[in-house]
Amino acid sequence: MSDAKIRLYVDQPLGQGQPVPLTQDQAHYLFGVMRLGPGAGVLVFNGRDGEWRADVAEVGKRGGTLVCAAQTAPLRLPPDLWLMFAPIKKARTDFIVEKAAEMGAARILPVQTRFTNSERIRQDRLQAHAVEAAEQCGGTFVPEVADLVPLDRLLDRWPADRRIMWCDETLLGARAGLLEGAGQGPARGFEEEPKRPSPGPWAILIGPEGGFAEAEQERLRRMPQVVPVSLGPRILRADTAAVAALALWQSVLGDWV
Protein backbone atom coordinates (compact mmCIF):
# COMPACT_ATOMS: atom_id res chain seq x y z
CA MET A 1 0.00 0.00 0.00
CA SER A 2 0.90 3.72 -0.13
CA ASP A 3 2.99 5.21 -2.87
CA ALA A 4 6.24 4.64 -0.99
CA LYS A 5 8.06 7.94 -1.53
CA ILE A 6 10.61 7.37 1.22
CA ARG A 7 13.88 5.77 0.10
CA LEU A 8 16.04 4.15 2.72
CA TYR A 9 19.50 2.64 2.47
CA VAL A 10 19.86 -0.52 4.55
CA ASP A 11 22.68 -2.98 5.16
CA GLN A 12 20.65 -6.18 5.08
CA PRO A 13 20.14 -8.49 2.11
CA LEU A 14 16.92 -7.83 0.16
CA GLY A 15 14.68 -10.36 -1.55
CA GLN A 16 11.08 -11.53 -1.78
CA GLY A 17 9.60 -11.84 1.73
CA GLN A 18 12.91 -10.89 3.33
CA PRO A 19 12.47 -9.21 6.74
CA VAL A 20 14.57 -6.08 7.24
CA PRO A 21 15.23 -5.21 10.90
CA LEU A 22 15.61 -1.48 11.49
CA THR A 23 18.25 0.32 13.50
CA GLN A 24 17.19 2.77 16.18
CA ASP A 25 17.94 5.72 13.90
CA GLN A 26 15.95 4.24 11.03
CA ALA A 27 13.00 3.48 13.31
CA HIS A 28 13.11 7.00 14.69
CA TYR A 29 13.12 8.44 11.18
CA LEU A 30 10.32 6.25 9.81
CA PHE A 31 8.02 6.16 12.82
CA GLY A 32 8.93 9.28 14.79
CA VAL A 33 9.68 11.77 12.03
CA MET A 34 7.74 10.43 9.05
CA ARG A 35 4.92 8.97 11.18
CA LEU A 36 4.62 5.73 9.24
CA GLY A 37 2.39 3.01 10.68
CA PRO A 38 2.03 -0.72 10.05
CA GLY A 39 1.51 -1.57 6.38
CA ALA A 40 3.04 1.66 5.09
CA GLY A 41 5.41 1.25 2.17
CA VAL A 42 9.03 2.31 1.93
CA LEU A 43 11.59 1.91 -0.84
CA VAL A 44 14.79 0.22 0.33
CA PHE A 45 18.11 -0.54 -1.35
CA ASN A 46 21.43 -1.89 -0.13
CA GLY A 47 23.75 -1.20 -3.04
CA ARG A 48 23.67 -4.86 -4.11
CA ASP A 49 20.11 -6.15 -4.63
CA GLY A 50 18.40 -3.30 -6.45
CA GLU A 51 15.46 -1.37 -5.02
CA TRP A 52 12.56 -3.04 -3.19
CA ARG A 53 9.25 -1.93 -1.88
CA ALA A 54 9.09 -2.99 1.73
CA ASP A 55 6.12 -2.71 4.06
CA VAL A 56 6.21 -1.85 7.72
CA ALA A 57 5.54 -5.08 9.64
CA GLU A 58 6.50 -4.05 13.13
CA VAL A 59 6.72 -0.61 14.73
CA GLY A 60 8.93 -0.07 17.76
CA LYS A 61 10.48 2.85 19.57
CA ARG A 62 13.98 1.45 19.24
CA GLY A 63 13.53 -0.65 16.17
CA GLY A 64 11.00 -2.35 13.99
CA THR A 65 10.84 -4.53 10.91
CA LEU A 66 10.08 -4.06 7.25
CA VAL A 67 9.29 -6.93 4.94
CA CYS A 68 10.29 -6.84 1.27
CA ALA A 69 7.22 -7.04 -0.98
CA ALA A 70 8.45 -6.55 -4.55
CA GLN A 71 11.50 -5.40 -6.45
CA THR A 72 10.91 -1.95 -7.91
CA ALA A 73 14.23 -1.47 -9.72
CA PRO A 74 17.23 -3.63 -10.59
CA LEU A 75 20.70 -2.84 -9.31
CA ARG A 76 22.19 -0.23 -11.58
CA LEU A 77 25.93 0.20 -11.20
CA PRO A 78 27.59 3.47 -12.23
CA PRO A 79 30.52 3.37 -14.67
CA ASP A 80 33.90 2.40 -13.20
CA LEU A 81 34.81 5.99 -12.42
CA TRP A 82 36.67 7.19 -9.33
CA LEU A 83 36.68 10.77 -8.12
CA MET A 84 39.88 11.94 -6.42
CA PHE A 85 39.86 15.35 -4.81
CA ALA A 86 41.78 17.28 -2.16
CA PRO A 87 39.46 18.00 0.78
CA ILE A 88 38.67 21.64 1.33
CA LYS A 89 36.44 23.43 3.79
CA LYS A 90 33.91 21.19 5.53
CA ALA A 91 30.76 22.32 3.75
CA ARG A 92 32.38 22.17 0.33
CA THR A 93 33.87 18.73 0.99
CA ASP A 94 30.44 17.45 2.05
CA PHE A 95 29.10 18.96 -1.11
CA ILE A 96 31.65 17.23 -3.34
CA VAL A 97 30.78 13.84 -1.86
CA GLU A 98 27.05 14.46 -2.25
CA LYS A 99 27.49 15.56 -5.86
CA ALA A 100 29.83 12.69 -6.73
CA ALA A 101 27.21 10.20 -5.52
CA GLU A 102 24.47 11.97 -7.50
CA MET A 103 26.59 12.19 -10.62
CA GLY A 104 27.43 8.51 -10.58
CA ALA A 105 30.98 8.14 -9.33
CA ALA A 106 31.68 4.56 -8.27
CA ARG A 107 34.31 5.43 -5.67
CA ILE A 108 35.29 8.64 -3.92
CA LEU A 109 38.89 9.11 -2.82
CA PRO A 110 39.88 12.15 -0.77
CA VAL A 111 43.59 12.70 -1.45
CA GLN A 112 46.25 14.64 0.36
CA THR A 113 48.43 16.75 -1.92
CA ARG A 114 51.30 19.10 -1.07
CA PHE A 115 48.93 22.04 -0.98
CA THR A 116 46.03 20.30 0.80
CA ASN A 117 45.09 21.91 4.08
CA SER A 118 43.29 18.95 5.65
CA GLU A 119 45.23 16.45 7.71
CA ARG A 120 42.24 14.24 8.25
CA ILE A 121 38.65 13.75 7.18
CA ARG A 122 35.60 12.33 8.88
CA GLN A 123 35.23 9.32 6.64
CA ASP A 124 32.06 8.14 8.43
CA ARG A 125 30.38 11.51 7.99
CA LEU A 126 31.31 11.68 4.32
CA GLN A 127 30.08 8.12 3.77
CA ALA A 128 26.77 9.11 5.38
CA HIS A 129 26.52 11.99 2.90
CA ALA A 130 27.03 9.56 0.02
CA VAL A 131 24.26 7.34 1.41
CA GLU A 132 21.90 10.28 1.77
CA ALA A 133 22.63 11.42 -1.78
CA ALA A 134 21.90 7.94 -3.11
CA GLU A 135 18.62 7.90 -1.17
CA GLN A 136 17.72 11.26 -2.74
CA CYS A 137 18.77 10.68 -6.31
CA GLY A 138 17.00 7.39 -6.82
CA GLY A 139 20.24 5.47 -7.14
CA THR A 140 20.51 1.81 -6.17
CA PHE A 141 24.25 2.04 -5.57
CA VAL A 142 26.27 3.88 -2.93
CA PRO A 143 29.84 4.86 -3.77
CA GLU A 144 32.43 3.98 -1.15
CA VAL A 145 34.21 6.96 0.38
CA ALA A 146 37.80 5.95 1.07
CA ASP A 147 39.95 7.31 3.86
CA LEU A 148 42.27 10.22 3.17
CA VAL A 149 45.40 8.95 1.42
CA PRO A 150 48.46 10.85 0.17
CA LEU A 151 48.25 11.36 -3.59
CA ASP A 152 51.85 10.23 -3.98
CA ARG A 153 51.16 6.91 -2.31
CA LEU A 154 48.09 6.38 -4.47
CA LEU A 155 50.07 7.08 -7.64
CA ASP A 156 52.89 4.74 -6.52
CA ARG A 157 50.60 1.76 -7.09
CA TRP A 158 48.33 3.22 -9.73
CA PRO A 159 46.78 0.52 -12.00
CA ALA A 160 48.21 0.52 -15.50
CA ASP A 161 44.77 0.35 -17.10
CA ARG A 162 43.01 3.13 -15.17
CA ARG A 163 43.15 6.46 -16.96
CA ILE A 164 43.17 9.73 -15.06
CA MET A 165 41.29 12.79 -16.28
CA TRP A 166 43.44 15.44 -14.67
CA CYS A 167 41.83 18.81 -13.95
CA ASP A 168 44.35 21.23 -12.54
CA GLU A 169 42.81 24.57 -11.71
CA THR A 170 46.11 26.42 -11.76
CA LEU A 171 47.08 24.83 -15.01
CA LEU A 172 43.69 25.56 -16.46
CA GLY A 173 43.54 29.13 -15.30
CA ALA A 174 46.93 29.78 -16.83
CA ARG A 175 46.75 27.70 -19.96
CA ALA A 176 43.18 27.81 -21.11
CA GLY A 177 43.92 30.54 -23.63
CA LEU A 178 46.95 28.72 -24.96
CA LEU A 179 45.10 25.44 -25.30
CA GLU A 180 42.31 27.20 -27.09
CA GLY A 181 44.69 28.97 -29.42
CA ALA A 182 46.28 25.65 -30.31
CA GLY A 183 42.88 24.18 -31.09
CA GLN A 184 43.20 21.93 -28.08
CA GLY A 185 39.82 22.34 -26.52
CA PRO A 186 38.80 20.48 -23.43
CA ALA A 187 38.61 16.74 -23.47
CA ARG A 188 40.42 16.57 -26.77
CA GLY A 189 42.45 13.58 -25.66
CA PHE A 190 39.66 11.76 -24.04
CA GLU A 191 37.02 12.22 -26.70
CA GLU A 192 39.17 9.98 -28.84
CA GLU A 193 38.75 7.17 -26.33
CA PRO A 194 36.64 4.21 -27.36
CA LYS A 195 32.96 4.99 -26.78
CA ARG A 196 30.39 2.48 -25.60
CA PRO A 197 30.00 -0.25 -24.46
CA SER A 198 32.72 0.34 -21.87
CA PRO A 199 35.09 3.24 -21.42
CA GLY A 200 37.18 1.05 -19.09
CA PRO A 201 38.39 2.14 -15.66
CA TRP A 202 38.82 5.87 -15.18
CA ALA A 203 39.45 8.38 -12.43
CA ILE A 204 38.97 12.13 -12.23
CA LEU A 205 41.56 14.14 -10.33
CA ILE A 206 40.62 17.58 -9.02
CA GLY A 207 43.31 19.83 -7.59
CA PRO A 208 43.33 21.66 -4.27
CA GLU A 209 42.78 25.39 -3.99
CA GLY A 210 46.44 26.23 -4.45
CA GLY A 211 46.78 23.89 -7.42
CA PHE A 212 49.31 21.10 -7.63
CA ALA A 213 52.96 21.46 -6.63
CA GLU A 214 55.52 21.47 -9.44
CA ALA A 215 56.73 17.97 -8.51
CA GLU A 216 53.18 16.62 -8.54
CA GLN A 217 52.52 18.19 -11.92
CA GLU A 218 55.67 16.68 -13.38
CA ARG A 219 54.81 13.26 -12.03
CA LEU A 220 51.31 13.42 -13.45
CA ARG A 221 52.57 14.59 -16.82
CA ARG A 222 54.91 11.61 -17.02
CA MET A 223 52.20 9.04 -16.32
CA PRO A 224 50.86 7.48 -19.52
CA GLN A 225 47.44 7.04 -17.90
CA VAL A 226 47.01 10.79 -17.40
CA VAL A 227 44.83 12.89 -19.73
CA PRO A 228 44.97 16.61 -18.87
CA VAL A 229 41.62 18.28 -19.41
CA SER A 230 40.68 21.94 -19.45
CA LEU A 231 37.51 23.07 -17.71
CA GLY A 232 37.32 26.40 -19.49
CA PRO A 233 38.83 29.84 -19.14
CA ARG A 234 37.55 30.66 -15.65
CA ILE A 235 39.18 29.34 -12.48
CA LEU A 236 36.70 26.98 -10.86
CA ARG A 237 36.44 26.29 -7.17
CA ALA A 238 37.25 22.67 -6.36
CA ASP A 239 33.61 21.79 -5.72
CA THR A 240 32.48 23.35 -8.99
CA ALA A 241 35.29 21.62 -10.83
CA ALA A 242 34.25 18.25 -9.39
CA VAL A 243 30.67 18.50 -10.67
CA ALA A 244 31.75 19.99 -14.00
CA ALA A 245 34.36 17.27 -14.56
CA LEU A 246 31.89 14.52 -13.67
CA ALA A 247 29.34 16.03 -16.09
CA LEU A 248 31.93 16.23 -18.84
CA TRP A 249 33.08 12.65 -18.31
CA GLN A 250 29.58 11.21 -18.01
CA SER A 251 28.39 13.01 -21.13
CA VAL A 252 31.34 11.90 -23.25
CA LEU A 253 32.21 8.45 -21.91
CA GLY A 254 29.80 7.56 -19.14
CA ASP A 255 26.20 6.57 -18.71
CA TRP A 256 24.73 9.79 -20.06
CA VAL A 257 25.82 8.73 -23.51
Add this chain to the structure above:
Amino acid sequence: MSDAKIRLYVDQPLGQGQPVPLTQDQAHYLFGVMRLGPGAGVLVFNGRDGEWRADVAEVGKRGGTLVCAAQTAPLRLPPDLWLMFAPIKKARTDFIVEKAAEMGAARILPVQTRFTNSERIRQDRLQAHAVEAAEQCGGTFVPEVADLVPLDRLLDRWPADRRIMWCDETLLGARAGLLEGAGQGPARGFEEEPKRPSPGPWAILIGPEGGFAEAEQERLRRMPQVVPVSLGPRILRADTAAVAALALWQSVLGDWV
Protein backbone atom coordinates in the same frame (compact mmCIF):
# COMPACT_ATOMS: atom_id res chain seq x y z
CA MET B 1 54.16 46.86 -6.04
CA SER B 2 53.08 43.61 -4.31
CA ASP B 3 51.70 40.67 -6.22
CA ALA B 4 48.12 41.88 -5.94
CA LYS B 5 46.26 38.69 -5.06
CA ILE B 6 43.11 40.45 -3.92
CA ARG B 7 40.43 40.88 -6.58
CA LEU B 8 37.76 43.47 -6.01
CA TYR B 9 34.65 44.27 -7.99
CA VAL B 10 33.98 48.02 -8.20
CA ASP B 11 31.32 50.16 -9.84
CA GLN B 12 33.54 52.96 -11.09
CA PRO B 13 35.05 53.29 -14.55
CA LEU B 14 38.61 51.96 -14.84
CA GLY B 15 41.43 53.33 -16.96
CA GLN B 16 45.03 54.52 -16.79
CA GLY B 17 45.51 56.82 -13.79
CA GLN B 18 41.81 56.60 -12.92
CA PRO B 19 41.15 57.10 -9.21
CA VAL B 20 38.75 54.59 -7.66
CA PRO B 21 37.02 55.82 -4.50
CA LEU B 22 36.20 53.01 -2.09
CA THR B 23 32.96 52.38 -0.23
CA GLN B 24 33.04 51.90 3.51
CA ASP B 25 32.72 48.12 3.13
CA GLN B 26 35.54 47.95 0.62
CA ALA B 27 37.77 50.10 2.79
CA HIS B 28 37.00 47.93 5.80
CA TYR B 29 37.87 44.81 3.83
CA LEU B 30 41.10 46.12 2.31
CA PHE B 31 42.47 48.05 5.27
CA GLY B 32 40.79 46.45 8.27
CA VAL B 33 40.64 42.80 7.27
CA MET B 34 43.44 42.44 4.73
CA ARG B 35 45.67 45.09 6.38
CA LEU B 36 46.75 46.75 3.16
CA GLY B 37 48.70 50.00 3.41
CA PRO B 38 49.53 52.79 0.96
CA GLY B 39 51.13 51.54 -2.25
CA ALA B 40 49.75 48.00 -1.93
CA GLY B 41 48.34 46.52 -5.12
CA VAL B 42 44.83 45.19 -5.71
CA LEU B 43 43.20 43.78 -8.82
CA VAL B 44 39.94 45.54 -9.70
CA PHE B 45 37.29 44.96 -12.37
CA ASN B 46 33.88 46.45 -13.05
CA GLY B 47 32.44 44.08 -15.63
CA ARG B 48 33.10 46.56 -18.45
CA ASP B 49 36.75 47.66 -18.58
CA GLY B 50 38.65 44.42 -17.98
CA GLU B 51 40.92 43.87 -14.99
CA TRP B 52 43.32 46.53 -13.66
CA ARG B 53 46.06 46.60 -11.10
CA ALA B 54 45.29 49.48 -8.80
CA ASP B 55 47.45 50.80 -5.99
CA VAL B 56 46.27 52.08 -2.65
CA ALA B 57 46.65 55.87 -2.73
CA GLU B 58 44.67 56.87 0.32
CA VAL B 59 43.73 54.86 3.42
CA GLY B 60 40.72 55.87 5.49
CA LYS B 61 38.48 54.30 8.08
CA ARG B 62 35.35 54.96 6.10
CA GLY B 63 36.80 55.07 2.63
CA GLY B 64 39.97 55.53 0.69
CA THR B 65 41.17 55.64 -2.88
CA LEU B 66 42.87 53.31 -5.31
CA VAL B 67 44.52 54.50 -8.50
CA CYS B 68 44.57 52.32 -11.61
CA ALA B 69 48.14 51.53 -12.64
CA ALA B 70 47.92 49.06 -15.53
CA GLN B 71 45.43 46.80 -17.25
CA THR B 72 46.12 43.16 -16.35
CA ALA B 73 43.41 41.48 -18.42
CA PRO B 74 40.97 42.56 -21.11
CA LEU B 75 37.22 42.27 -20.63
CA ARG B 76 36.20 38.74 -21.39
CA LEU B 77 32.49 38.23 -21.89
CA PRO B 78 30.92 34.82 -21.35
CA PRO B 79 28.80 33.30 -24.12
CA ASP B 80 25.23 34.63 -24.45
CA LEU B 81 23.84 32.00 -22.10
CA TRP B 82 21.11 32.54 -19.52
CA LEU B 83 20.46 30.23 -16.61
CA MET B 84 16.83 29.92 -15.52
CA PHE B 85 16.11 27.98 -12.36
CA ALA B 86 13.38 27.66 -9.74
CA PRO B 87 14.73 28.87 -6.39
CA ILE B 88 15.02 26.21 -3.73
CA LYS B 89 16.33 26.29 -0.19
CA LYS B 90 18.46 29.32 0.65
CA ALA B 91 21.88 27.65 0.73
CA ARG B 92 21.28 25.76 -2.51
CA THR B 93 19.96 28.85 -4.27
CA ASP B 94 23.05 30.79 -3.21
CA PHE B 95 25.09 27.93 -4.49
CA ILE B 96 23.41 27.90 -7.90
CA VAL B 97 24.13 31.62 -8.35
CA GLU B 98 27.75 31.21 -7.30
CA LYS B 99 28.24 28.27 -9.66
CA ALA B 100 26.49 29.97 -12.56
CA ALA B 101 28.87 32.92 -12.25
CA GLU B 102 31.89 30.61 -12.09
CA MET B 103 30.72 28.52 -15.02
CA GLY B 104 30.19 31.55 -17.23
CA ALA B 105 26.48 32.23 -17.43
CA ALA B 106 25.82 35.72 -18.76
CA ARG B 107 22.51 36.20 -16.96
CA ILE B 108 20.81 34.41 -14.09
CA LEU B 109 17.02 34.32 -13.95
CA PRO B 110 15.25 32.83 -10.95
CA VAL B 111 11.85 31.70 -12.21
CA GLN B 112 8.63 30.86 -10.46
CA THR B 113 7.00 27.67 -11.70
CA ARG B 114 3.79 25.94 -10.56
CA PHE B 115 5.81 23.76 -8.18
CA THR B 116 8.22 26.42 -6.94
CA ASN B 117 8.07 26.96 -3.21
CA SER B 118 9.61 30.44 -3.10
CA GLU B 119 7.40 33.48 -3.40
CA ARG B 120 10.31 35.86 -3.34
CA ILE B 121 14.09 35.98 -3.46
CA ARG B 122 16.65 38.36 -2.05
CA GLN B 123 17.88 39.67 -5.37
CA ASP B 124 20.52 41.91 -3.73
CA ARG B 125 21.98 39.01 -1.76
CA LEU B 126 22.09 36.76 -4.82
CA GLN B 127 23.71 39.53 -6.86
CA ALA B 128 26.36 39.87 -4.14
CA HIS B 129 27.04 36.12 -4.45
CA ALA B 130 27.56 36.53 -8.18
CA VAL B 131 30.01 39.37 -7.55
CA GLU B 132 31.93 37.33 -5.00
CA ALA B 133 32.12 34.37 -7.36
CA ALA B 134 33.47 36.60 -10.13
CA GLU B 135 36.07 37.98 -7.73
CA GLN B 136 37.11 34.41 -6.87
CA CYS B 137 37.14 32.84 -10.29
CA GLY B 138 39.24 35.47 -12.02
CA GLY B 139 36.41 36.60 -14.24
CA THR B 140 36.16 40.14 -15.54
CA PHE B 141 32.40 39.94 -15.97
CA VAL B 142 29.58 39.70 -13.42
CA PRO B 143 26.31 38.10 -14.53
CA GLU B 144 23.19 40.04 -13.68
CA VAL B 145 20.81 38.26 -11.32
CA ALA B 146 17.26 39.18 -12.31
CA ASP B 147 14.31 39.39 -9.97
CA LEU B 148 12.03 36.40 -9.56
CA VAL B 149 9.64 36.23 -12.50
CA PRO B 150 6.90 33.71 -13.29
CA LEU B 151 8.10 31.25 -15.93
CA ASP B 152 4.84 31.67 -17.84
CA ARG B 153 5.30 35.40 -18.15
CA LEU B 154 8.90 34.91 -19.30
CA LEU B 155 7.81 32.43 -21.96
CA ASP B 156 5.01 34.74 -23.14
CA ARG B 157 7.60 37.11 -24.61
CA TRP B 158 10.40 34.65 -25.26
CA PRO B 159 12.74 35.78 -28.08
CA ALA B 160 12.33 33.72 -31.24
CA ASP B 161 16.09 33.28 -31.64
CA ARG B 162 17.01 32.17 -28.11
CA ARG B 163 17.07 28.41 -27.75
CA ILE B 164 16.25 26.73 -24.45
CA MET B 165 18.13 23.67 -23.20
CA TRP B 166 15.41 22.17 -21.08
CA CYS B 167 16.48 19.91 -18.22
CA ASP B 168 13.45 18.49 -16.45
CA GLU B 169 14.41 16.30 -13.54
CA THR B 170 11.13 14.45 -13.45
CA LEU B 171 11.20 13.90 -17.15
CA LEU B 172 14.79 12.79 -16.98
CA GLY B 173 14.36 10.48 -14.05
CA ALA B 174 11.43 8.81 -15.74
CA ARG B 175 12.59 8.83 -19.33
CA ALA B 176 16.32 8.42 -19.21
CA GLY B 177 16.08 4.71 -19.91
CA LEU B 178 13.64 5.25 -22.71
CA LEU B 179 15.76 7.94 -24.30
CA GLU B 180 18.77 5.72 -24.05
CA GLY B 181 16.96 2.79 -25.53
CA ALA B 182 15.91 4.94 -28.46
CA GLY B 183 19.50 5.98 -29.00
CA GLN B 184 18.63 9.49 -27.91
CA GLY B 185 21.48 10.24 -25.57
CA PRO B 186 21.82 13.59 -23.92
CA ALA B 187 22.28 16.70 -25.94
CA ARG B 188 21.49 14.89 -29.16
CA GLY B 189 19.56 17.82 -30.49
CA PHE B 190 21.94 20.43 -29.44
CA GLU B 191 25.14 18.78 -30.56
CA GLU B 192 23.85 19.29 -34.06
CA GLU B 193 23.77 23.03 -33.53
CA PRO B 194 26.31 25.14 -35.37
CA LYS B 195 29.61 25.09 -33.49
CA ARG B 196 31.98 28.05 -33.24
CA PRO B 197 32.27 30.93 -33.72
CA SER B 198 28.93 31.67 -32.06
CA PRO B 199 26.28 29.31 -30.78
CA GLY B 200 23.84 32.22 -30.73
CA PRO B 201 21.64 33.11 -27.76
CA TRP B 202 20.78 30.23 -25.45
CA ALA B 203 19.19 29.61 -22.07
CA ILE B 204 19.30 26.64 -19.74
CA LEU B 205 16.11 25.79 -17.85
CA ILE B 206 16.36 23.74 -14.66
CA GLY B 207 13.20 22.42 -13.04
CA PRO B 208 12.09 22.74 -9.44
CA GLU B 209 12.23 19.83 -7.00
CA GLY B 210 8.79 18.57 -7.94
CA GLY B 211 9.47 18.85 -11.65
CA PHE B 212 7.34 20.85 -14.05
CA ALA B 213 3.55 20.79 -14.08
CA GLU B 214 1.88 19.03 -16.99
CA ALA B 215 0.76 22.33 -18.52
CA GLU B 216 4.29 23.73 -18.29
CA GLN B 217 5.73 20.64 -19.93
CA GLU B 218 3.25 20.83 -22.77
CA ARG B 219 3.96 24.46 -23.35
CA LEU B 220 7.71 23.87 -23.42
CA ARG B 221 7.33 20.94 -25.78
CA ARG B 222 5.39 23.11 -28.21
CA MET B 223 8.01 25.86 -28.31
CA PRO B 224 10.31 25.52 -31.34
CA GLN B 225 13.18 27.04 -29.35
CA VAL B 226 13.15 24.25 -26.77
CA VAL B 227 15.70 21.41 -26.85
CA PRO B 228 15.00 18.77 -24.17
CA VAL B 229 18.22 17.37 -22.73
CA SER B 230 18.81 14.39 -20.47
CA LEU B 231 21.28 14.67 -17.63
CA GLY B 232 21.68 10.95 -17.15
CA PRO B 233 19.85 8.15 -15.41
CA ARG B 234 20.02 9.49 -11.86
CA ILE B 235 17.72 12.19 -10.53
CA LEU B 236 19.85 15.26 -9.87
CA ARG B 237 19.11 17.89 -7.26
CA ALA B 238 18.43 21.26 -8.85
CA ASP B 239 21.81 22.65 -7.81
CA THR B 240 23.67 19.66 -9.22
CA ALA B 241 21.64 19.84 -12.40
CA ALA B 242 22.52 23.52 -12.83
CA VAL B 243 26.28 22.91 -12.71
CA ALA B 244 26.04 19.76 -14.82
CA ALA B 245 23.92 21.48 -17.47
CA LEU B 246 26.28 24.46 -17.60
CA ALA B 247 29.27 22.11 -17.98
CA LEU B 248 27.52 20.20 -20.76
CA TRP B 249 26.57 23.37 -22.61
CA GLN B 250 29.96 25.02 -22.21
CA SER B 251 31.82 21.93 -23.36
CA VAL B 252 29.66 21.43 -26.45
CA LEU B 253 28.75 24.96 -27.51
CA GLY B 254 30.38 27.42 -25.15
CA ASP B 255 33.79 28.80 -24.37
CA TRP B 256 35.31 25.50 -23.27
CA VAL B 257 35.32 24.41 -26.88
